[in-house]
Amino acid sequence: MTLTNKEKVVQLLKGLETGDTSAYTYINPQKYVQHNLGVANGFDGFKALMSDLPKGSTKVDVKRVFEDGDYVFTHMDYDFFGPKVGFDILKMEDGLIVEHWDNLMEKATSPNASGHTQTDGSTEITDRDRTSENKARAASFVKNVLMEGQFDKISEYITPGTTHYIQHSPFITDGVEGLQAAIEHMAEQGVTMEYKKNHKVLGEGNFALSVSEGEFAGNHVAYYDLLRLEDNKIVEHWGVIETIPPESEWKNNNGKFGF
Known part of the structure; x- marks a missing residue:
């Protein structure tokens, strides 16, 4: 049975938990580029990561999986060197994975004040015929509101x-x-949140994922924002902010972005 690109990606990620190496065949070993700065480049770097994971230490729960052209991207609940939530983006070429990006943050110990966790909520993909429109709308929101600060x-x-x-x-x-209250509170506390560059917007149907670079509380960070849209309005948001380490600590030279 021929697997879809989504199925290949999910099987590979689940292999982090199960230790199953059969999904390695979905990676192109000659072309694999790694953008997780804590992992060495290439297929050898990926295999080294897998071998470093203590047996039974990793849990992987794929909450959402999307496809946009050559890209498959997932929203994840991890136990990966501690409880985390995150996004993975994998680029496919001729049915094989050739590039990987991710963004991870520590998992909160309880729901927020509105009762939502970092990964619960809507999962159904609808409005596939509006994918381009919704991606453009998400990009416009990031540019005008988050980057340029046009909160009006x-x-x-x-x-x-x-x-x-x-x-x-x-x-x-x-x-x-x-x-708005959160933005005002951060400003009062002297906590800066700046979106300086939007590197990529991916989407499928009513979901769009924005990948941006900026600063948060004085740290160089990557912002991944997953938005759900209905009738041209943003109705749901999930986000992950990860600090980008200094270049002296990188295990590869590919950078965090490089789309």
Whole structure:
């Protein structure tokens, strides 16, 4: 039976938990490029990571999986050197994985004040005919609101009211009001949150994943934001912020982004 690209990616990621090496055949060993800066480049780097994992120490729960052209991207609940949530992006070429990016953060110990965890919520992919439109809408939101700080335009993207926008960040409550309150609170505490460059927007149907670079609390970070859209409005958000280590600590020279 021929597996889809989504199925190949899920099987490979589940192999982190099971130790099953059969999915290694879904990686092109001559072309594999690694953007996780804590892992050495290439197929040998991937195999070294697998061998370093203590047996039975890793758990992998794929919450969502999407496909956009040559890219498959997943939303994950991990136990990977400790409980984490994250996103993985894998580029496919002729049915084989040739490149990998990810973004991970520590998993919160409890739901946020609105009762949501970092990975629960909607999973159904709809509106596949609106994929390009929704990706463009997500890119516009990131550019105008998050990068340029035009918060007066936020209601163009998110309908006001706590019932119209579900937030999965551990520290932010539902609604555009919750987002605005969090931004104001961070400003009062002197905590900076800057989106400086948007590197990629991927999507399938009503979901779009934005990959950005910036600063958070004085640290160089990668922002991965998964948005669910309905009728041209953002109605749900999941996010992961990961600090990018100094270049002296990188185990490969490919950079965190490089799309």
